[in-house]
Amino acid sequence: MKALVLMEPGRLVYKEWPLRQPDDNELLIKTEAATICTSDLNDIKYNPFGICTPMVMGHEGAGIVAAIGSKVQGFAIGDRVAAHPVMACGECQSCKRGLFHLCQNMNHLGINREGVFAEYFCVRADRVRKIPSFMDYGTASLMEPVSVCLEGVKRGNVKSGNRVLVIGDGPFGIITCQLLQTFSPVQIILIGRHWFRMKKAKGVYLIHEKECPDVNAQVMELTEGNGVDCAILCAGTSEAVNLAISCLRPRGTLSVFSAVPGMPGIDLFHVHVKELNICGSCNDENQLDQAIEFLSNRNLNLGNLITHRIPFPQWERAFALAEKGKDEALKVTLTFEEEMNL
Ligand SMILES: [Zn+2]
Ligand SMILES: [Zn+2]
Incomplete structure (x- = not known):
């Protein structure tokens, strides 16, 4: 063969x-x-x-x-x-x-x-x-891929009525956005860099990272200053990790679905003061x-x-x-x- x-x-x-x-x-x-x-x-x-x-x-x-x-x-x-x-x-x-x-x-x-x-x-x-x-x-x-994305959502402890942030517009980010619809959150926000891909996610508020002067401020405005209940990391950079940390509400959950190479510097001060939960998610x-x-x-x-x-x-x-x-x-x-x- x-x-x-x-x-x-x-x-x-x-x-x-x-x-x-x-x-x-x-x-x-x-x-x-x-x-x-x-x-x-x-x-x-x-x-x-x-x-x-x-x-x-x-x-x-x-x-x-x-x-x-x-x-x-x-x-x-x-x-x-x-x-x-x-x-x-x-x-x-x-x-x-x-x-x-x-x-x-x-x-x-x-x-x-x-x-x-x-x-x-x-x-x-x-x-x-x-x-x-x-x-x-x-x-x-x-x-x-649908199975693993589902796990990423479950590890993020997403509940009905939540506000959820997805960072990354690769296939995992877009599949995750679609699956989230079935968890009936009140708001799904996707941060990405490619309109073509982002527009595949339906019923989602889109933020183009390169076209938005202050992404964190935009997420805060959308969530009336509260931040999101859950962030699902579908992009593998330390900037994405820290953006997620800055956008989470106190006691919010970060689901680290993407592999982040190297040893990224993480804003542990805000993990501490906001008492955030960070969960890995792979298979x-x-x-x-x-x-x-x-x-x-x-x-x-x-x-x-x-x-x-x-x-x-x-x-x-x-x-x-x-x-x-x-x-x-x-x-x-x-x-x-x-x-x-x-
Ligand atoms: Zn795969
Ligand atoms: Zn075994």
């Missing part, structure tokens, strides 16, 4: 790769859509998670069940499915505490297990969900079913966040768009045989 393989940091190659058969508890899935994640772009360049190269990349995938492990129940060949890339061991201390998403011996597609940027991939059956007949594979491939605590529910919700229209569907062999164009197309692209999906003919 053809696959996109990270040979070493900075070198992604489209090449022939052996097709593997599923283990007892796995499914072999014929890929129909595989979506590029911001973390793929970072992994390819810097490999922060220590991917064991050579490795087939990609972790946001959907397709058709092509083969079934001997111990798997509940799936049939031909089922249309979405896959979640994280597979917990079930035995380590984190797993025993019920925190499977923080497993200490985690298997992860595209990191230490062959990923979804390939014509076929294997994944443990308990990490797979069937998708409704009306859902296209591209939309289904968003199950994992999701099994939000697969809810993610499928949200992806099926026609009002949220999350599939609409896919701006480009590009045939797999043209992967270079897809990656260039995902990386540089901030004024024309949001989620970029690689499509395969069946999806291409839609």
Whole structure:
């Protein structure tokens, strides 16, 4: 089969790769859509998670069940499915505490297990969900990003009637804004730098960072001087962290969803005097079913966040768009045989 393989940091190659058969508890899935994640772009360049190269990349995938492990129940060949890339061991201390998403011996597609940027991939059956007949594979491939964004919102302790600030207009920021609608906050404010992307978030007050002379003052004015109950960090800079801290109300919560590289200087004085809560958020605590529910919700229209569907062999164009197309692209999906003919 053809696959996109990270040979070493900075070198992604489209090449022939052996097709593997599923283990007892796995499914072999014929890929129909595989979506590029911001973390793929970072992994390819810097490999922060220590991917064991050579490795087939990609972790946001959907397709058709092509083969079934001997111990798997509940799936049939031909089922249309979405896959979640994280597979917990079930035995380590984190797993025993019920925190499977923080497993200490985690298997992860595209990191230490062959990923979804390939014509076929294997994944443990308990990490797979069937998708409704009306859902296209591209939309289904968003199950994992929607799951993790949902976790970011939950870690932010968002409640109905809250004012919520989202910083960052990348795919995670926009998905987060859409998911927030279902938590019925009174106000959602998005701070970003690209109108094209920001306008994808509906029902949200938009602040363009470069065009607003004083972003903090603007947020304070919008919240009648109170600040926001929750800030969700979907941008990885220390400036964004400190902006969030300055915009939070006393005892507000910051959900650190984005990876902030280095050791950023943080305004701990205001964390102290406002008694703020700061929570990390990275993987999701099994939000697969809810993610499928949200992806099926026609009002949220999350599939609409896919701006480009590009045939797999043209992967270079897809990656260039995902990386540089901030004024024309949001989620970029690689499509395969069946999806291409839609
Ligand atoms: Zn992802
Ligand atoms: Zn574990």
